[in-house]
Amino acid sequence: MDSPFNYPIRVGAVSLVVMTLACEAWACRWCRLRVSQGIYGSDFLSTLVTLLLPVMALGLIATGIYHFDKIAERLGGLK
């Protein structure tokens, strides 16, 4: 996509990955350990994917609609 947003989108994507996978909830000293155990257990990634499923589905649908003319052209070319 030809857009000045390309660079901010790349920076944003890296920042989001860092915020999602390389950051940890700090919380207060009294409850930090139990909060961390509740969030960053073995099911962290599966919970994250589950939670973001609606957002990912919407992103896929909208990207498909955005490129609908190209997709239709390609599918037409396959006939």
Add this chain to the structure above:
Amino acid sequence: MAGTTRTPLIAAGILIGAGLGGFIDGIALHQILQWHNMLSSVYPPDNLINAKINMAWDGYFHLGVWVTTALGIAFLFSAGRRQDVPWSGRTLLGSAIFGWGLFNLIEGTIDHQILGIHHVNEYAANRLAWDLGFLVVGGILLLIIGWAVLRAGSNDSIPRGEGA
């Protein structure tokens, strides 16, 4: 109109509507009204630890809808540079309402009905009624309104630089 396509503007509107709709959900239902949180059926926020765990997962949800909104703005900018995309406020508004409804329908079906990680109003006597009401009003009704506005703008073609 020959040689034109509305789909880039519709895609942008769907993402912006879904993203802003997600923020409304998070701000109004999670934070202000506190009817539910992202994992409030798994970790009922009736103590400080569970409340903080839910707070973190609410944050990941907000990250997701932030990305959705940002992508929608990028699509909108890209659509705005294309001469073959007719500029129409009704197309953008209709697709945004449609996107909001679609988000609610998908989120409600996956999170409330299938996974049960939270419900619209955790503290109501009949949670299923609230969940179904959310799907009907927040999902299907918004889809119908969005579709109607989209159809109303199907012949819009405002030359760039003139009033909306």
